[in-house]
Structure formats: structure tokens, C-alpha cells
Amino acid sequence: MRYRILFLLLVTINTFADNTLYDTLTQLSPQSDNTLRALEVSPDPMTVQENNFSVVGSIDDDIKDYLPTAMNVNETLPYRYREVVEDSVYLQVVMLSSIGILAFLPEDITNWNAAKLEEKSLSQRWKDHVSTKPVWDNDSWVINYIGHPVAGAYYYTLARNDGFTIGESAAFSTLMSTFFWEYGYEAFAEVPSIQDLIFTPLVGSLFGEGMFMLEGKLDQQGGVVFGSKGLGNISYFFLDPLGSIADGLKDTLLFFRIDLDVTMSIQTYPQFRVIPHHLTGEPTDSILYSDREIGFIITFQ
Structure with a gap:
């Protein structure tokens, strides 16, 4: 099917x-x-x-x-890109879930006016927002300068662990944060943000490379932190949560004997x-x- x-x-x-x-x-x-x-x-x-x-x-x-x-991206791209294409699909589950969580958060956090959003259809809102120039948003500094760069870092480490170079991983972080998030899912609710377009991929890629280096050091220690393998596994998850979630979804499907070709x-x-x-x-x-x-x-x- x-x-x-x-x-x-x-x-x-x-x-x-x-x-x-x-x-x-x-x-x-x-x-x-x-x-x-x-x-x-x-x-x-x-x-x-x-x-x-x-x-x-x-x-x-x-x-x-x-x-x-x-054009089938999987068949056109070199083989080493195919894993990140599949992981990108699983990443959409995370992004959609994030939109669902944000929709239930208080308005003073998201700055999403529910009554105003209901004045137009989803498709019309998206068209209006993506056709409007990016704006300087009023989100808290924690969201703009910590939350978004961390999200950019997670996009980066997903690609880096799938074999991408530094430049390719930075491009992947830009693609996901700009195209799929700012001009994709989040554009159904608000106009793209200038801070998010800049800080998410730029600062996120710097954070992401540091996190990738920490993963390398963790590998050298055999995945053990303070003598605990459990702490090591937790550290691996927080250093590459998107990759861990993608692997978890794959393993769950295989457990139910579903070999999903994405x-x-x-x-x-x-x-x-x-x-x-x-x-x-x-x-x-x-x-x-x-x-x-x-x-x-x-x-x-």
C-alpha cells in the first residue's frame, strides 16, 4: 500500500x-x-x-x-545521500508534532493569535505569510537565540552523523530551518522571522559541529559517561536527538515486520x-x- x-x-x-x-x-x-x-x-x-x-x-x-x-531524489542523489533523505522523512514527524505542541502553548509564548488565525483558511494564511517579507519577531530571547539555534544544531548533527561534510550539513540545516520550517509548517501560523532565518542555521551549525565533536569523544570512551553506559546513551540522544528518533521509528516498524521503503x-x-x-x-x-x-x-x- x-x-x-x-x-x-x-x-x-x-x-x-x-x-x-x-x-x-x-x-x-x-x-x-x-x-x-x-x-x-x-x-x-x-x-x-x-x-x-x-x-x-x-x-x-x-x-x-x-x-x-x-524526479526520484533517492535514485538521483549519490548513495551516501540516501540515508539522510530517509531520515528527513522521519524528521517531518517531529516537525509536525512540534507544530501540534506549539498550538497548545499559551499565546504569550508563541505570539499566535488563535482568533485572528481563524479568519482565513490554512492555505490562504500560508500564501499570505510566505509572500510577505520576513519580519523582526517579538519572541523571547530564549526562543530566538537559544531555542532556534539548538534546533538548527539538531538538523546539523542529523546530517553530520549520516556522513555529510561540514558544508553539506550546514546546507541541510539551512534547508530544514528555512524551507521546511519557516516557509513551511510555521508559515501556516506566522510570517517568517528574520532572527530565525539567520540564527537557526548559522549559530545552529556552529553548535552542531561542537556537538558532533563531543559525540566523537564519547565514542572514544566507549559510550560511557562517569562509568555509566546509561548516561552515555542519554548523552548520545541529546547530542543527536533527531537521528535517535529516526532510528527509533525505523526499529519500531521493523519490530512489527514493516520494512518501510521511503x-x-x-x-x-x-x-x-x-x-x-x-x-x-x-x-x-x-x-x-x-x-x-x-x-x-x-x-x-
């Missing part, structure tokens, strides 16, 4: 990292073109003029460029609108295609 969770997060990944993962993602974005293309529904070539666009084309030649396309795909969707035939002078309506929307498809099998 296949369960698919579709994340239509309509934002561009602004993560600058010189590695194969980043290069693969950025290749998905089409070249920017200020000229929009209008295609006739019939196979005959046609010319459309409306406002500032004028294009000649046919469905056979052009529409293939705007059909939904998908894959992540990236699919693009064409944005289009129908132009009535009376505006073009043609016998049939036309379709105006522009840039693509980018979505993530996570598949459990």
Missing part, C-alpha cells in the same frame, strides 16, 4: 552550498523568462496578444515543457490559466502557461 504526502510549498530554495544535493535541487527550477507563453488548445499554431505578451506556438512543440515532471520525489506543476476565445479572436479558448510550482512527494511503500 502506498501513502503519499504532498507538500506544495511554493517557495524557492535559497540555500547556497557547493555540493551535489544543492546542484540537483537547483536544476529543477526553470530558467526565468519574462515572456509568458500562450498555447492553443488545438494542434494548429496560433498567435495570442493580450497586454504585454505575444507568443506563437503549438501544443506538440511546447506543451511537453509544461507537463508535470517528477522515497522522496520532487515534482513540478505548471501554472496556467484559460484565456477565453473572445479575447484572442480564435475559435477556441487558449491556455496561458507561466513558471512552475515545485512540490515534494514523499512515498511510503
Whole structure:
């Protein structure tokens, strides 16, 4: 049985990292073109003029460029990236759980006005928030300058323990904190925060590398702290909680004899609108295609 969770997060990944993962993602974005293309529904070539666009084309030649396309991330990335892709899927469970916990916290902690949030639908709130410039939020300094960097460190150590380099782990922390959290889950409740966009990945990566070094020292001591293996295991958990949770979820599924194959795909969707035939002078309506929307498809099998 296949369960698919579709994340239509309509934002561009602004993560600058010189590695194969980043290069693969950025290749998905089409070249920017200020000229929009209008295609006739019939196979005959046609010319459309409306406002500032004028294009000649046919469905056979052009529409293939705007059909939904998908790329299986697991198969495209080098083998050493596949583990972090799978762990990233389990990470979404943690992120969704965090949103659920935040929703029940007092308003003076989250600054989420429940009454105001209910004025719009979830989708409309998300669109409004991600299309608004980041703001300087009023969260407490503990949340902004301790809580968020610690979260960034946890993203970092997850990737680092999966074999990523320092630069790749920092890019992964940026991707998770910016794309999946600030412009993803949390954007359903608030406008992205300037402090969070900066301090979560930047300071978090510094913290994360220190935590990774502490894990190395713990390994050298055989996982023992003050002569206790139990304290060592607790230390391992707090140094890489996201990785520990991902491993725990995998082991739980295996206990129930569920060998879950997790894959992540990236699919693009064409944005289009129908132009009535009376505006073009043609016998049939036309379709105006522009840039693509980018979505993530996570598949459990």
C-alpha cells in the first residue's frame, strides 16, 4: 500500500552550498523568462496578444515543457545521500508534532493569535505569510537565540552523523530551518522571522559541529559517561536527538515486520490559466502557461 504526502510549498530554495544535493535541487527550477507563453488548445499554431505578451506556438512543440515532471531524489542523489533523505522523512514527524505542541502553548509564548488565525483558511494564511517579507519577531530571547539555534544544531548533527561534510550539513540545516520550517509548517501560523532565518542555521551549525565533536569523544570512551553506559546513551540522544528518533521509528516498524521503503520525489506543476476565445479572436479558448510550482512527494511503500 502506498501513502503519499504532498507538500506544495511554493517557495524557492535559497540555500547556497557547493555540493551535489544543492546542484540537483537547483536544476529543477526553470530558467526565468519574462515572456509568458500562450498555447492553443488545438494542434494548429496560433498567435495570442493580450497586454504585454505575444507568443506563437503549438501544443506538440511546447506543451511537453509544461507537463508535470517528477524526479526520484533517492535514485538521483549519490548513495551516501540516501540515508539522510530517509531520515528527513522521519524528521517531518517531529516537525509536525512540534507544530501540534506549539498550538497548545499559551499565546504569550508563541505570539499566535488563535482568533485572528481563524479568519482565513490554512492555505490562504500560508500564501499570505510566505509572500510577505520576513519580519523582526517579538519572541523571547530564549526562543530566538537559544531555542532556534539548538534546533538548527539538531538538523546539523542529523546530517553530520549520516556522513555529510561540514558544508553539506550546514546546507541541510539551512534547508530544514528555512524551507521546511519557516516557509513551511510555521508559515501556516506566522510570517517568517528574520532572527530565525539567520540564527537557526548559522549559530545552529556552529553548535552542531561542537556537538558532533563531543559525540566523537564519547565514542572514544566507549559510550560511557562517569562509568555509566546509561548516561552515555542519554548523552548520545541529546547530542543527536533527531537521528535517535529516526532510528527509533525505523526499529519500531521493523519490530512489527514493516520494512518501510521511503522515497522522496520532487515534482513540478505548471501554472496556467484559460484565456477565453473572445479575447484572442480564435475559435477556441487558449491556455496561458507561466513558471512552475515545485512540490515534494514523499512515498511510503
